[in-house]
Amino acid sequence: MASAMEMLVGDQKIASQSDRWVEVINPATEQVQSRVPDADAGDVDRAVCVARQAFEDGPWSRMTPSDRGKLMYKLAELIEANADELALLETQDMGKPHFHSLNHDVPMAVDFMFYCAGLCDKVRGSQVPLGPDKHVYVLREPVGVVAGIIPWNFPLVIAVQKLGPALAYGNVIILKPAEQSPRTAIRLGELALEAGIPPGVVNVVTGYGETGAALCAHAGVDKLSFTGSSEVGKLIMEAAAENFRKVTLELGGKTANIIFSDADIDAAIASTVFTSCYNSGQICTTGSRLVMHKRIHDQFLDTLTSKLNQLQVGDPMDAGTKLGPIVTKEQYDRVNAYIKIGQEQYSPIECGQRQSGLDAGYYVNPTLFDHVAPDARIAQEEIFGPVISIIDFEDDDEVIRIANQTSYGLATAVWTNDLARAHRVAAKVDSGFVWVNCNNFWVAPIPYEGHRVSGVGADMGIEGVESYTKLKSVVVNLDNSPNPWVE
Ligand code: NAI
Ligand code: MG
16 A cells, blocks of 8 residues: 555644545556545544644744744745655646646745745734824734635645745644645645644644535634635535634636737747646636637637647656646546537647557646637636637627626736737726736735635735734723713
8 A cells, every 4th residue: 555644633643533544546647646534523623623722822823923934934945945755746646747846836835935924024903093082903813723725736835825824924724635635735734843833833634525524614713715616615605604704715717818919929829828738727727718819810729739739748757748647537537528518519629749658647638629609618617627718709899798708707818919908908807817918927925816706805915814814903992071872
């Protein structure tokens, strides 16, 4: 049996009480790579109690912000120092090319942690001037115990995206990584201890959706922070309603990658290749709708397909690979089912170069569908694979209508050299991100907020970090005159 990894509660590495395990399958080999505990409600309860005690009685929330920041800097440095191991675990668990795990995911996780560490001692409350009779100040306090539910597409980055903001303001957290890719979150918890962050501040429970559901239902949790499907996001919001807990939800998307005829076509093509295939299309901001002006359609498509045909689909450990496998058999079937749905109406243009000699792995080649109707299922539903619907348009009003014609509102990309047009479109599309002449640009200082079915609240940026706090307004009466309401 492949080596198991236990979860982390306080400073204890533990199995589940039931001794049930989740098998972690490497999607490139289809073999069991590792196993982690399958935590039940009892295990979750234990973690919440440990976290609650660390919050109420431990040194963490009483530490000076600058001391907290120093420990978080140390954690960021440890993530960096352990890049090789973390990148390997990430690739073995979920299949993204090792080159990307090492050169994109780990550095991004480090940046996010540094950003949050730097915010610790920048926290400010405020004072509300109300004249001489009242002294009013507003405090920003930690919410308490946070549950961070993490998906499998950026396991380490998204774990840090929950962990950093929670820690910055003195909260404690229980991370629940995805069952497909749990190991980097466990290592992150261990590195937090190594950095000197007190036991119980960072806990990691592992298991399937049921474990996440038990965590979200627990009355001892004060905030639920989730990234994943809109379907589960809704369940999380319902769970939060039970005790009126705070929620942050980062959900699905159906990005319109809009190419106007006046765009820098070479740059737009290169970026379209990237946004269509990066992480094998398993990103909530994948440019899954390529919305293209009719005038440039043929030339753009020709060059795009020839570029896509150069991409190697194959072993994620091979340095030449650009698209690794899809994360699981289940997701692979789902992506292929969407390709079938597309095929009922349109002929697929299959691109990419499948590496020879592969005898296992859940691989999907980049696949385009051309002249797709904006309301077709493949243009409406999140596929989460390298499957792109090309939609034609002729004028600006039409393209804005198309961009907004989905229930999602996460990101839009606009390619044009006309400055006024870029800003006009940016103002009218209803999405949390608008990228002008770029794609998929996320860095720590920019808040990430989905509109409509894409989410509630922001991750990262100062706004996202502040969502891990609650306000307290203290009103001090300085007026001694009698209360007019009482005789
Ligand atoms: P999912 O939303 O079911 O899983 C995400 C996380 O939520 C995992 O940790 C899972 O264990 C947990 N979870 C599942 N059910 C839960 C529940 N009832 N309560 C609490 N936690 C629960 O996503 P899944 O099934 O892995 O992927 C399905 C689709 O979701 C994908 O095809 C994609 O369209 C979308 N997705 C979107 C992501 C994003 O970045 N916005 C990330 C992953 C998936
Ligand atoms: Mg699911």
